Amino acid sequence: MTTVETTFSGADSGSLATAQTKKLSLYVFALFFIFGGLTSLNDVLVPKLKSLFSLSYTEAMLVQSAFFFAYFVASIPAGLLIARIGYMKAAVIGLLTMAAGCLLFIPATLSTLFPAFLGALFILAVGVTTVQVVANPLLSLLGPGSTAHSRLTLGQGFNSLGTTVAPYIGAILILGALNEVDPATLSGAELTAFLAHEASVISNTYAGIALVICLIAAIVWLQRNALKSSKKPERLNPFSALDLLKQPRFAFGAACIFLYVGAEVAIGSLLTDYLMLPTTLGMAAEEAGKHVAFYWGGAMVGRFIGAALMRRFAPGKLLAFAATAVIALLTLSAMSTGTLAGWSLLAVGLFNSIMFPTIFTLASEGLGERAAEGSGLICCAIVGGAIIPPITGFAADLSTLALALAVPAICYAGIAYFGWYARRPHAAA
Helix, strand or coil, X not given: CCCEEECCCCCCCCCCCHHHHHHHHHHHHHHHHHHHHHHHHHHHHHHHXXXXXXCCHHHHCHHHHHHHHHHHHHHHHHHHHHHHHCHHHHHHHHHHHHHHHHHCHHHHHHHCCHHHHHHHHHHHHHHHHHHHHHHHHHHHHCCCHHHHHHHHHHHHHHHHHHHHHHHHHHHHHHCHHHHCCCHHHCCHHHHHHHHHHHHHHHHHHHHHXXXXXXXXXXXXXXXXXXXXXXXXXXXXXXCHHHHHHHCHHHHHHHHXXXXXXXXXXXXXXXXXXXXXXXXXXXXCHHHHHHHHHHHHHHHHHHHHHHHHHCCCXXXXXXXXXXXXXXXXXXXXXXXXXXXXXXXXXXXHHHHHCCHHHHHHHHHHCCCHHHHHHHHHHHHHHHHHHHHHHHHHHHHHHHCCHHHHCHHHHHHHHHHHHHHHHCCCCHHHC
């Protein structure tokens, strides 16, 4: 791994001028919003591509596999890129890569091949990964260390805002036509024309996103010299962090990040189709897609509730409670029908809210100077979002969407056990 020693320019040799710091912080908050929104937009894209290409649930979940596999591939290279060229330039490269991925939806539409859409998503996700690896440490540097936690919390708030807003807007832009036409009722030239038009709806949406991203990249590029970095890479193998897996607490925590991201993404991906079922809410595609915003919005609200509860209860116990509550909600949803089935699944987002940061913190306790290495390895565990959703989709193909909820429930059972296992501080464990 590589460490970056950062110095700032300005009137005060120890920090950026206040105005400049605030300006850069706003740009970083925008980055949090963008990569959060693009990630949750996949939840709208899954049912759209499933309908257009007549995919099984297993095949449709490859959308998430293509996206989240990029975290496994690009996390470590992104860290090395930051060490080589600095935060701001790395952010620009990440943004331009995101824009390129968005623009690749145009040739994917022209080819009318599902693998072409997966390729575009992978490139987009490489850019998202790079920007995410940049954003977290950069935001902590933009101001005094005493307020770093509050800035990171605010950054996560912008990320949650993006994940809440994007599915709602995406449902309007991308899912609208599925309310009016069922591709299964078309054939021949009519079907070909419909598929071409609907695929172009996707490419036009992402082309518009690309333009916005390019504009932000240009703004960030103009600020590239505001943050001057001197790099001092340690002479360590980037994969040296793997020996941290010998520590049971860390290894268990990394595994739970894998399980959590996989379960969260699997539920979000199935929500639109689940809410469209006659046995749940029986909604049209666009309306069901809009309701995905409640799932991610619950996570946004839950962050603030969780932050208050963390002051009174041990994080491990709170994590175990939240995971157990999710298992109860999944069971209730699978065993009921109508409004209760739909809203109990949407309510899962509220309890998801504290899981990632809590697992991350509990797993990293006791790492000391190797905390940065552990962080990089945990980021690689986000690849769970590429593995668990197809397994859940396969279960849905073999049975029903309701019964397929057993797969994320098993994941949350592992998380609940980890919370109880790590309920005491590391030194006392």
